[in-house]
Amino acid sequence: MPDTSVNVLDAVRECIKRMKPYVPGKSVEYVRKKYGVDRVVKLASNENPYGPSPKAVNALKSVEAEKLSVYPETFPSELLSAIEEHTGWERERVVTGAGLDGVMETLFRLLVDPGDKVLLPLPTYPYYHTVIDVFGARSVFTGRKEDYSIDVNNLIEAYRKEKPKLIIICSPNNPTGNAEDEKKVREVIEACEKSVVFIDEAYGEFADFEKKSLKKLHSYENVVIGRTLSKAFGLANLRVGYAVMSEELRREYLKATTPFPVSTPSTLAASAALRDREYLNFVLRSTAEERKRLQKELEKLGIKVYDSSANFLFVDVHCNAKNFVEELMKRGVIVRDCSGFPGCGIGNVRITVGKREDNDFLIKAVRGVVNNIGGG
């Protein structure tokens, strides 16, 4: 076979060549083998440890075989109705996609040309950086306040100077866990009227049972709010996300999306999950209780824990996070080292709130690490 590798690489876009490869977190299997531990608990990806509603699982099981060979609905009517009931957003203004990441990518296809600027406060969800790079866009970063809330003046000043196409506000923010104040975000939206403000509410349900959600801001022309079934609804593997935007913008969005972004099994399970209010409340209540308990226990071990409105805690372990996380893996616990995230500090770690028994296992492991290498 002729060697075509040089030509093939020549074809790759420069903006992709410049990017660093994505380094995924360690898997349970990897940690079990590498450190020879029997029990491994993964608290690194903000997944829902309770799993999806049994009603969603039944809906998935009920899918008829003949449905699998035909394309799904472009506008999944059952799912759009369920989203309308869950959020109060009119279905004429809602789009669905392959996870919130999929929706966000389409939003970029719709709005962002190479060289356009995207404004975002750091630290935040790392995948934004990937999408910005892939589209050949330019990032404009602002800092945050000490409690990691957005700095409104800073954002507005950057908007006036840089004229970004898009502003991204993640609330509750990954990895810091804080939910933004609605009044402050409103101020940004109103001052930055020539930019689209994308509010990422992947963790919106956890924000004090939606009391701190920003979903009421949907009626602004320049606002898009995104949500997902991957977190509070425990359906990360089915890849369902959605967003609300103005009817005019949605019309354009639909030209830019793939025609069948969500499969029928996914839409049926997602609809059932969104309608199972009782199960959702069980997940939210259990997560809030465990989050509070875990925060207290970690603080007792001398770790700085930031208040969280999500299903994870952002902490400072007061030592090198990379070593700390490695020591935890030796004890069978996988958490996320955030020290390499732009805008994070050397000691920052993100810990997903697990089930009670998993959190106990984590606390024991952290105690062992603190006694052994310090930190805390």
Ligand SMILES: Cc1ncc(COP(=O)(O)O)c(C=O)c1O
């Ligand atoms: C802030 C934020 N937005 C979006 C996503 C992606 O969600 P999805 O699984 O729906 O693509 C995540 C996933 O971790 C996230 O943390």
